[in-house]
Amino acid sequence: MIIFGTGSANLETIQVSNEVCNHCNKEDTIFFSYYRRHVHIFWIPIFPLRKTGRSYCSHCQQTLSPKQMPIGLKTKFKNTKDQVKGSFWQFSGTIIFILLIGLTGYTSSISKKNTTSYLKTPAVGDIYEYRLDSGYYSTMVLKRITRDSLYMALNYYEMPKQSRLYNIDKEKNYRQEIYGFSKEEIKSMKNSGTILNIKRP
Numbered sequence: 001m002i003i004f005g006t007g008s009a010n011l012e013t014i015q016v017s018n019e020v021c022n023h024c025n026k027e028d029t030i031f032f033s034y035y036r037r038h039v040h041i042f043w044i045p046i047f048p049l050r051k052t053g054r055s056y057c058s059h060c061q062q063t064l065s066p067k068q069m070p071i072g073l074k075t076k077f078k079n080t081k082d083q084v085k086g087s088f089w090q091f092s093g094t095i096i097f098i099l100l101i102g103l104t105g106y107t108s109s110i111s112k113k114n115t116t117s118y119l120k121t122p123a124v125g126d127i128y129e130y131r132l133d134s135g136y137y138s139t140m141v142l143k144r145i146t147r148d149s150l151y152m153a154l155n156y157y158e159m160p161k162q163s164r165l166y167n168i169d170k171e172k173n174y175r176q177e178i179y180g181f182s183k184e185e186i187k188s189m190k191n192s193g194t195i196l197n198i199k200r201p
């Protein structure tokens with residue numbers, strides 16, 4: 001399966017006036033056809049490459065690349081090329097990509113806001129994602145709240161990546177015994193980056 005490749009889009013075809021075909025000597029039979037290649041991934045055009053084109057004669061069907069054109073025709077071809085506009089859909093992959101980045105940024109700003117507010121007003125059942133000294137990640141679940149402390153059940157398992165924590169965040173993975181942290185301690189764990197994220201199921 002080809003997921004990465006190039007395609008092209010036809011941009012414009014223009015009739016060239018006052019030009020004689022160097023092959024069949026007919027006048028006003030030459031056309032310029034412009035197109036633009038683009039790189040695509042999964043058939044979505046990601047970004048456009050430079051414009052190019054061909055000349056062809058509607059009488060004898062001769063087709064010439066810019067390199068093969070007589071000098072006068074080549075000059076006309078280049079001058080006209082600058083007036084031909086690109087087609088916008090060849091940027092569609094770029095646009096999708098920008099939208100995705102925006103969406104990811106938006107989701108992560110929401111989750112930061114939630115973490116701050118869950119830290120201020122904790123609730124039993126909140127899941128705390130944290131980083132271990134080993135560089136691995138794990139979770140703990142809030143089991144009991146007192147005036148100045150939070151009691152957590154730790155997860156038996158660790159993951160090498162924070163993004164994989166959903167794999168181990170299961171009720172049966174949490175230890176029976178609970179550990180108390182002072183609210184101050186939890187706050188400083190959040191500030192030092194040990195606690196990364198708080199989720200409320």
Ligand SMILES: [Zn+2]
Nearest residue numbers: 021024057060
């Ligand atoms: Zn011709």
